[in-house]
Amino acid sequence: MELTAPRAAPGAGPGAAAAVDEALAEFAAEVGPSGPVCVRGGGTRWCQGGPGDPEARVVAAPAGVIDFEPAEMTVRVRAGTTVADLHQTLAAAGQRTALPVRPSGTVGGALAVGESSPARLGLGPVRDALLQARYVDAEGRVVTAGAPTVKNVSGFDLCKLLVGSLGTIGLIGEALLRTRPIPQTERWVRAAGADPKSVLGQSRTAASILWDGSAVWVLASGYEVDVEADLGELAGLGDFEPADPPELPPHRWSCSPASAASFGPERLGGDGRFVAEIGVGVVHADRPQPPRQMSPGAARLNDQIKARFDPTGRLNPGRRP
Amino acid sequence: MDLGLDSDELVSCVACGLCLPHCPTYVISGRDAESPRGRIALMHAVQAEGAPVTDEVVRSMQTCVQCRGCETACPSGVPFGHLMEGTRAALVSAGRITGRWQRLGLAALGRPRLLRAASAGLGLLQRLRMIPSARLGLPERIPLRRPRLRASGADVLLFTGCVMDAWQRPVHRAVQRVIEAAGAGVTPTGAAAPCCGALPAHAGLERLSKSMAERVMAGLEGLGGGAGEVPVLVDSAGCGAALKDYGRLLGTEEARRFSARVFDVHEWLAPRLDRLPPVRPLEAAVAVQDPCHLRHVQRAHEPVYEVLEPFVESVATLDDDGLCCGAGGAYSVLEPERARMIRDRKLAALERSGATVVASANPGCSLHLAAAGLDVRHPLELVAQALEVPALRA
Amino acid sequence: MTGLLSRAAGRVAGRRRSRPDPLVADLVAALGPDRVQADAAARYLASRDASIFSEGTAGPVCFPASTEQVQACMRIAARHHRAVVPRGAGTGLSGGAAPLGSPVVLSMTGMNSVLEVDLDNRVAWVQPGLVNLELSRRVAAHGLHFAPDPSSQQACTIGGNVANNSGGPHCLAYGVTSAHVAAVEVVLSDGEVVVLGGLEAEPGGYDLRGAFIGSEGLCGIATAVAVRLTPNPPAVKTMLAAYPDAASAAATVGAVIADGMVPAAIELMDARAVAVIEEFARAGYPRDAGAVLLIEVDGMDGGAAIQADRVVAIASANGAASVRVAADEAERARLWKGRKNAFGAVANLEPDYYLHDTVVPRSKLAEVIEAVGEIADRHGVSVINVFHAGDGNLHPILAYDSRIEGMTERVAAAGEEIIEVSLAAGGALSGEHGIGVEKRDHMDKMFSPADLDHQNRLRQAFDPHCRMNPGKVLPSPHSCADIASLKAADGALWG
Structure with missing residues (x-):
């Protein structure tokens, strides 16, 4: 198994090399390089995107807030943390995120499902809250998308692709989220x-x-x-x-x-x-929306994305956004 | 080919592109070769990188209106007008632009009698319907006879110029009346200073423009009895810009002193408005068209608004950031299609303003806009008209 | 016209006039002679943008007028095995529009219409060549604007904003371009048209819209964009705080954010920036200041006033010598004019400049600015700092004269060290200018091979043959194009 190269974490001095978080490395090892695997958070939104393959091995991302810097308005959190727990930590500094709070719903789940909070009008959509993600790819590698800063256009925006992808591109292990002040x-x-x-x-x-x-x-x-x-x-x-x-x-x-x-x-x-x-x-x-038609061109692009990132279809088989 | 351009001036462009929306030819074409940044890059390619002067390079320079809207927009202070005049001068020397007939025509500007004869000839042809006036950018009716201008004192000189004096003498008369109403005696310069030399300078005919400048300075020396300190007022933005540039063009102390006493007539009038009698404002919704040579070159367009305000019902500012109207001296004749496309944008802006009368302080712009069927007046024509009806005193 | 063109076409391939370049002939047949330029001057100009990078030579330059014409160009280029580079106003600073190799260039400036203003959905469908500021002007009557406001907003195009995921001072509170684009109509490298995203709240499938925005022309060409329109805030307060040094200005930034405010914008300008801005723009910045902060808060009257009071108090507590609140719109415009014209004004110092762009955590601002100054001094380069301090987006301007021998190399070396310092502080390569050519070979300083592999997968899902803007963003060997081979153009441009 090949892990991503060690690199400086935010706050680390020049030359410091913070290796991938141990919990994340363990998660990557658990996912491994082969066999169908399905990631599960709080299981609150499994009504979306298909039932999933019951044969797939179920894994869960690690939990815990890694680093919260109120003056940066960012928080680094493991994907298995519930949004409720995360918001409790943030509230101490008068902040929160745009992620929807559902009983037992996790950060990774909220990102993978991509549904915004009913206060999206004020908070913005979930997809704009994710600044950096570390995820385990189909080959079992840890991949980093985005940057540890509130603004970034370094390379392609893989974070956008991850949000709402239902774990079919990669399994999110850790996220750096934008926070917002809780209003008066x-x-x-x-x-x-x-x-x-x-x-x-x-x-x-x-x-x-x-x-x-x-x-x-x-x-x-x-x-x-x-x-x-x-x-x-x-x-x-x-x-x-x-x-x-x-x-x-x-x-x-x-x-x-x-x-x-x-x-x-x-x-x-x-x-x-x-x-x-x-x-x-x-x-x-009180009833589901009739299926929406995707244009043939968009459908073809979706298929190509899935094929490029998960050629064997082992990540969350049976589910598609 | 050495264009003779100053290397520091040439490299002062950092290619940021902020000039693009302020360039009329780029706005209508979206082509880099028709933008200030592109033209400077091509000048640089030719002068510093050994690129040949291809037909397309020549076209790039020829299509420039020389409105200098890019100069006001440029954060780096690139002297674009100077670079373009230098480039054109080099292209003229190399025989790449400005044909012999055009040179002859421009030389005639400095010969009042010849110009009058030519103008009368055109006027006659026009009445015989032998020339397409609108396409040539000519006034609807070239005057065959002109009212006389007489000196009324020597507090100020009124520069009368060449084409404007031939075709728009009523404007001079109106301007003179307004200045006199403000209590100043006026000496029209007439044949003493036949042509400011702006058009030859734009065409790259540097020698001709310099000799015209010297002639103007000599002609105005002591005119009206003043000791060379009498303000020279100009009612044509293009001429005013040229006269104000003599200091740079000729590079002499005398020329710099001369340029310092040149004022656009509105610039001179604005601080003296209280000397004019109160009037009832004209019932006209007026939109001001800022001539490029007033706004971008002299940077003195604001007094026009100030002067007009008390004399007309409403004064509208256009929402196009002072984008050129496409007249550009001889441009509307040399590049009629581009000039028309640029004018169409100005017409749209005028339409949005809701005004019925357009005030323009430059004869070239007036002719160009009037050819599109607009009611265009010199701002001081409107003021003079308002002054004819004294206000009912309280 | 045809004669001129075929002559120009002949020059492209270095052939005689009797045998026009078949690529140009096909493009002319599809677009008409007026919409294809193959002469040396046009190609020379299409080979550069506002950056200092110009390694390749544009092939024929096309000016399509419709989505169909863009499709035709893409198909013709594919048939001739030529790459395609899209181009807006060419105001980019990372070389994104400066072609490598000799690709067909598609200048989108002719497609500049507002197609539809949909007030019920608060979006407008616009063509990519529309100028950013023009869009805001066109919807101003409805009390709306387009929030991203890059410093080049008077000239740059919406298509370019989409390609670079452009920011601007007001992105601190409002977010970058990606947050303001609902959908994009894109022509892919094989000529197919596909609409990414949509007006509905949660379009199905992957967020291909989000993946496309910021892809720097490597995923396709946007031919129509549904931009979100933002209501103008009823109250805006703009303040200028002057400090004895940059460190106390930087400290204010962190303190304001930690206080629970998200101002609309916080811009920092150091002493040299203030001097050069005052020289040109006369914005009324105190000339003796060691640094100034331009801070804008907005919202409703009450909240804006509360925030302004808090900002003034925090600025003073952090050592501001003076804080001025703009009294009216004219003063506000003047304060911003200084900021917006800063980069061009630098040319008053030196003929060339290299405008850098990195991001660091806000808490590291003071330390990184100091390091940047030290790096510049060591290389003997003038540095001026004007940047979006609120989101830690540094813009050191390295001013120099490329006519001095060895100067360009010194600037490049200083630039590289600035990248290293920023990344070591936990930052990012680019906050808004993009990677382009400029930072392509630094990508592996920020991303692992696996990270870059995934970025290339995304790109190849859109463009399997890497025909779009090849050689940009991704370094070898993570890019499918052979970058080294792209640098040589075919034949001398001026032939």
Whole structure:
């Protein structure tokens, strides 16, 4: 087995050679160079991307926060860490990430699935949170994608390819994530009958706008003075009152922002329940989205990517994003 | 081939490309050979790398409007206009550009009587419908007779020039009226200073332009009785830019002193606006077209707005960053297709402004824009018109 | 016209005029004579960009007007076994648009339209030749703008921004180009058109859009881009803090971030930068400052005011001699004008400059700037620092005169040491200029053979025959093209 060449870790002085983290090396050894293998995090989103091959050996990435530097707004974390644990560590310094928090959901799982938090409008998508990844490839090598800095255009952006790839390109062992300050105030409000598009056009603090076809929920987020001012303005669009966010139906539809804002029960057979993320385009519904067609050109490129990175198809067989 | 360009000036371009959107020919073509950066690179290739002067290199230089919009945009202060004039001079010497007929035509600019005769001839041909005026960039109706300009004092000299004096004398009259309204006596320079030499300089005819410059300085020496300190006011941006450049062109102390007393008429008028009587503003929505030689070369376009403001209903600034209109002295005649494409962008900007009247302080731009059917006036024509109707005093 | 062209075509191949180059003939047949230039002047100019790299010689230069014409060029180039290099405004600094070998160059400047402004989805479909700043102007009436604002934004194109995943001062808060592109229509090296990404929230499959952005022309040519439009912030406060030295300015950067703010931009300029900027732009920077920080915060009125107060307090606590808050839009524009014109203004010092670009952790800024100064001194090169301090993106400008013997080599040596210092501090090779030719041979300082192998796999999934912009980004032997063979052009350009 061949490991990646040792290289300087952030914070290491000139010439210092920090070898690959021991836990990561062990993970790579466990994955090995052959045989079908499937990586599993919290198992929260196995409804997406196919059932997986039951014959494949199941592995799990190591856990633990390696390095958190509040003044850098980055955190290096092992992929098996739950997002909840990670956020608990970050909260001590008033920070968090854009990763969605699900009970038992892991960092690696969130990245591999690539689904953003319902507060994507304010937090940004998951794919923009990953700055550097160390993953085990089909040959059992540790590969590094990206850079340990908040900005980087050194070479091809393999991180983007990993996010949402369901572990079919490589198995993420370690991630360097961008963090964000937790705002001074975050407050959910709800108004029945408000027009979601007007709310989107009006609000300057909304980190999330949800709409179930009749009521609009807004997560107002930011400085208290701004949230107050914003809610004052929103009063012109509806009777907004403090409220808990709505429960999200289990299935996830991907639409354009415009079509999510004009979603209707007719698309769910007339009587379905849905909650649309306004300004984003994700619609949470009580039944699955009909299969979407990929153009032949895009399908061919997807196949070529998979073939180049995992020629024998051993990584997470049976699953495809 | 040695273009005779200053090596320091030539290498001062760092090829950053910030000039590109400010170059009218690059904007319409998207071609590097028609950009300031590309032209400088080709000058460098020819002068320093031994590249031959191919037809395409010549075309690259010929297509330049010489608006010098790139100079105001250039963070490195590359003296592009100087480099281009030098390159053209070298190409003229090498017999690569500027045909004999063009030289003859340019030489005629310095001979008022010949010019008047030629102009009258053109005017006659025009009335007989024997020449396509719009295509040649001629005024709709070349005057056959011109109103006289008379001196009213010697507080300022008004430089009258060549073509402008032949075709646009009413502008001079309006300008003179406005200056007089501000309480100053005016001596029009007339035949004492026939031509500023700008057009020959742009064409690369350096000797001709220098001799014209010397003639202007000599002609204005002591004109009107002043001791060489009377301000020389210019109502044509192109001429003003040329007169202000005599110091550099001739390189003498005398020329530098002369250039220092040259002002665009708006520059002179703006601090004296309080001397003009109050009037009722003209009911006209005016858009100001900044002539390149006022904005990019003299860098004195702002006084035009200041001068116009009290005299018209509204003054609009165009949103095109002062991009050239395509007139470029003789450019609209030599490169009609490019000139028209560049003008189309200016017309679009004018349309967006919502104005009905265009104010332009340069005769070349006025003719070029008027040929597209616009109502174009000299800014001081508008002011003079407003001054004709005294305001009702409170 | 045809006569001229066939003559030029003859020159390309060094043949007589009676036998035009068949490649040029095919391109002319597909695009028309006005959209193909094969003369030496056009090729000479297409052989260089804003960088100091120009090793190859452009072949014929094409100016396609449509996606179909781009497809035709790609197919013709493939048939003639010629590589293709896309080109925008040529403002790149890493040699990304400067061809190696003698490829067909596709200049995309003619495809510069806004195809559609889709306000409901807050995106605009634009052609790649559209100028970055022009895009923001075109949507300004809707209160929107395109957030990435590279210093060359008045000239650089959206296609070039996509190829380089361009940043700019305001990327600190808003993110780089990748965060602002929803979809890209791409022509692949075999001429096929494919749309990567989409307007929907979670397009299926791999994020090929994300993989394409920043691929420096090696994965295909963007022919249409769906850019996300960002609402203009209602309140903006711009501040200029002057310090006795760069270290205290750098300390302020970390302190501001640690305080829980993400300003819209934090730019640092050292003493020499201030001097040269004041000389040209007269932005009103204090000439006696050892360093200045240009800090911008935005948001709603209340929050922007709170942030501005915090920034002023933190700057003062870290040794700022003065902090000025721009009173109006005119003053704000003037402060930014100084920053945006800094690089070109350097030419007032020396005829040439090498604008470097590395990233380091914010906590290492002071130490790395000092090391950069020491490196420059040792090599006898002037260095000026103007950079995006908020995200640790250094831009040391090495100013020099290439006419002095040995100077270029000294600059190159200093540049290499700056890379080493940055990487040793836990940094990255490039923050926004890209790798191109400039840093290709340094890639193995940052990445292992396995890492580079994976980058090449990505590239080959898009372009199996490596016909797109060969010889860039990936060093031998991780690149499928033989880089050494690309340097020699076929025949003398000016023939």
